[in-house]
Every structure is written in structure tokens, then in C-alpha cells.
Amino acid sequence: MGEVSGLGPADVVAMLDAPVGAYVHVPFCTRICPFCPYNKVVPRTGQPGRYFAALLGEIRRYLDAGIAGPGGFTSLYVGGGTPTLFPEALAELLADFPVAGERAIEVLPTHGTPERLDTLRAMGFSAVSIGAQSFSDDVLRHLRRPHDAAETRAAVEAAVGRFDLVDVDLIVDVEYDDAHAGAFLRDLRTCLELGADQVSTYPLMRFGYTPFGRARHERRREHEVLAAATDIAASYGYERRSVWTFNRRSSASYTSITRRRFLGFGAGSSSFLGRNFLVNHFGVETYIAAVDRGELPIARRLQLGGAGGLAYDAFWQAYAGAIDLPALQASYGRLADVLRAPLALGAPAGLFAQPSGDGIHALTPRGFDRYHDLERWVTYHLIEPLWAEMLAEHDREGGRAAWATTVSARRGPLWPVVSRVLERPRPGQHR
Numbered sequence: 001m002g003e004v005s006g007l008g009p010a011d012v013v014a015m016l017d018a019p020v021g022a023y024v025h026v027p028f029c030t031r032i033c034p035f036c037p038y039n040k041v042v043p044r045t046g047q048p049g050r051y052f053a054a055l056l057g058e059i060r061r062y063l064d065a066g067i068a069g070p071g072g073f074t075s076l077y078v079g080g081g082t083p084t085l086f087p088e089a090l091a092e093l094l095a096d097f098p099v100a101g102e103r104a105i106e107v108l109p110t111h112g113t114p115e116r117l118d119t120l121r122a123m124g125f126s127a128v129s130i131g132a133q134s135f136s137d138d139v140l141r142h143l144r145r146p147h148d149a150a151e152t153r154a155a156v157e158a159a160v161g162r163f164d165l166v167d168v169d170l171i172v173d174v175e176y177d178d179a180h181a182g183a184f185l186r187d188l189r190t191c192l193e194l195g196a197d198q199v200s201t202y203p204l205m206r207f208g209y210t211p212f213g214r215a216r217h218e219r220r221r222e223h224e225v226l227a228a229a230t231d232i233a234a235s236y237g238y239e240r241r242s243v244w245t246f247n248r249r250s251s252a253s254y255t256s257i258t259r260r261r262f263l264g265f266g267a268g269s270s271s272f273l274g275r276n277f278l279v280n281h282f283g284v285e286t287y288i289a290a291v292d293r294g295e296l297p298i299a300r301r302l303q304l305g306g307a308g309g310l311a312y313d314a315f316w317q318a319y320a321g322a323i324d325l326p327a328l329q330a331s332y333g334r335l336a337d338v339l340r341a342p343l344a345l346g347a348p349a350g351l352f353a354q355p356s357g358d359g360i361h362a363l364t365p366r367g368f369d370r371y372h373d374l375e376r377w378v379t380y381h382l383i384e385p386l387w388a389e390m391l392a393e394h395d396r397e398g399g400r401a402a403w404a405t406t407v408s409a410r411r412g413p414l415w416p417v418v419s420r421v422l423e424r425p426r427p428g429q430h431r
């Protein structure tokens, strides 16, 4: 096992092989939803102020090293947690943040009032994602969400027309949905009728460390429900743009994870730089302490190399609906040619459309089904054990995040292999 220590901003700048987007994580929620696997805590008194000061410190160190280039970051994505919880602190943080393109933020429906949305607009946000999950009070109670159907609808109505791009998130728990008269497809119609530019339809992921706990997935039913969603979306003039998103045909895409290169700021954020994957400390106090010591708050590093970087890049390109071979060749040179054979076989197997001659290989509906299964496998075998390990920092800090217990996380057969090549701090360091 290697050690991740002593990395400075100049080292990270040297790892980057292309212009980079920024991700900023706000790890606070006032109430914790029992299905949610993300890095968040209920804030302690005084903690948000210290956290935003540390965020500014981390951002400044990277900017001073020239990470963003003269044009600024290619895009900005603010996620959480609940990034709309402390709007004044966020406005101050982002006042001089250099961004050339889109600025996007996740909005909890209770914060989606016209006044709060106008504040986000004034901060320069051009795209919002409303965490609706459902327009059914029964489903929202099942998910134990902190808002009801009326608030959800009001937030979407207020957002549409105020921003260049409005995404609405829905969660579908297929087993619950089948037993409760199919609210999900009605929810999808509601989003389309309200004029969302994009609807993200996430099948509920059951992380072992959340209070919802693990459950078996009805794989076939999930495929069927998403196929039905594709037909409904098409009847409203929307297309399936990625494995779990539907877009109005003329709209841009709202994306968080599919930027080709991104640098994460804040506790629990990660960065992909082409051949390296970095993960920041998850524990809010551990993160603040690292920044206060004058260190970068990086807790894990995976040196992917060219082959691993190519695999990572191609995986998220496929999520977004198409593998762009020329773009991969530009980044990874001849290495990318290993994809030629599987891509050539993928068309007759019905996974990719016939190549159009420009080297772009778009997934077919069957390809989306296979990708859906692969994505879930990756989530449970790699993301869940990594996050469980990182969330243990909160246990040491006594942070209130409401997960069942991190030892109840899954650990698949691949995790021990990845875990061995993951660089961690020296024992005793970063405590």
C-alpha cells in the first residue's frame, strides 16, 4: 500500500492533462434521509463558518498554483449534502470564483422558493437540479423526505423559466412502486408537463451502511420501468440522453459526474485528472484540520495510469450515452485502440448503434440495460466500500450523519485488489 502524503497543488496541476471543471461539496443537511449514501452531517454550532473558511483556503491554494488556467474552470457544480443551506456563505465563497461555462447547483425542494432561486440566479447559477424524488406524498413519506408533494411541485414550477437548464431528480424504488400503483411513471409525466429540461430517474441504490440497508434488485423490472419511461418521454418530445436521464431534444445536458476532468473541493469530494483519482477527507473536522495545517486535504489517491484512466473515462462516457473514441485517442493515444474490438463487437451484439463514421458509439436501449447493471455493480463493489471506509472518519469525529454502521457496507471480491493499490495517509498522520 502506498502513502498519500506531501502532495502539493503544483503536483496536482502536473497530473492534469486537459482543462478542468470544478466540483464544490457542501456536506451539511438539517435532516438526514435514510436512503442517502452521500457525505453529509447535521452541522454542529459554528461548524459551517469554519468549513467555508477552509473551503476558501483549499480553493485559493489551487488557484494560486494556476490550476484553472487563464480562462477559469470549464464549469462549476455545487453539490451536497444541501448546498442551498447557507446561501450567504456560498455567495461569498463563489464571488471571485473563475468559471468560463455553466454554473450548476442542487436545490432541496424546500429551498426552491422564488426568492431563494432569484438569489441563486444572482450568484450566477445557470442550471439547477431540484431533488424532487416524487410528487406523491406516499412515496415521499416512504423515503422520509423533508418536503411534501405540494412543496416539490411549487419548487419545480418556480425553477422552470428562471434558469437556462432545470433538472428534476426522481427516485424509483421499483419494488415499492409496483406495490403502490406505479407513482413513478405519473411523476415522470408531471415533470414533463411542468416543463423540466431534464428528468433524472435514479433507481434507488441500497447502500449497506444506510438505515435503508441492502436489498436485492429486481433487475428485469428496473429495465422494464425505464423502457416504459423512455416511451413516455418520447411521446413528450424528450430523448433518453444517458442511462438515467431524459432530455428535451433541444436542451443541453445537466451533468455532475460526466465532466471529463474535474477537481473536487470540500469534504468528501473527489477529482479525476486523467491518470489519477483523488479523494478528499470525508470527516468535516478532519478536512478543516488538514487545510488549517496548510496541507491539501487529500485522503486517498489511486494512480490509474493510462489504462486505468482510459477505463474510467470510457465508463463515464458510456453513462452519458456514447463512447467518443477520437476524444479518448486524443487523451490516451494508441492505448485507446484496445477499445476498437469490443466496440466493433458491440454493434452486432445490439449494445451500440452502427458507428456513424465519426468514431462516436452511441448506446442502444439494450446497451443502456447492460450499462445499468454494470453501473450498479461498480456502485456496490467499488464506490460503497470506498465511501464506507471514508465515512468512518465521521465516527471518529462523532459527527451526526445517521448511517446504520459503516461495517455493514458491502465488500465485493474486487475491493481487496483496489484497496491494496489505494494510497492512504501514513498511520497517525491526518488525525
Ligand SMILES: C[S@@+](CC[C@H](N)C(=O)[O-])C[C@H]1O[C@@H](n2cnc3c(N)ncnc32)[C@H](O)[C@@H]1O
Residues within 6 Å of the ligand: 035, 036, 037, 038, 079, 080, 081, 082, 083, 106, 107, 108, 109, 130, 131, 132, 133, 169, 170, 171, 202, 203, 204, 205, 206, 207
Ligand atoms: C446529493 S443528492 C440531493 C441534493 C439535495 N440534498 C436533495 O436531497 O434534494 C442528489 C440526488 O441523488 C439522488 N439519490 C440520493 N440517494 C440516492 C440513492 N440511494 N439511490 C439513488 N439515488 C439517490 C437523489 O435523487 C438526489 O436528488
Ligand code: SF4
Residues within 6 Å of the ligand: 028, 029, 031, 032, 033, 036, 037, 038, 040, 080, 081, 082, 108, 131
Ligand atoms: S438526499 Fe437527504 S440526506 Fe441526502 S443530501 Fe439530500 S437532503 Fe441530505
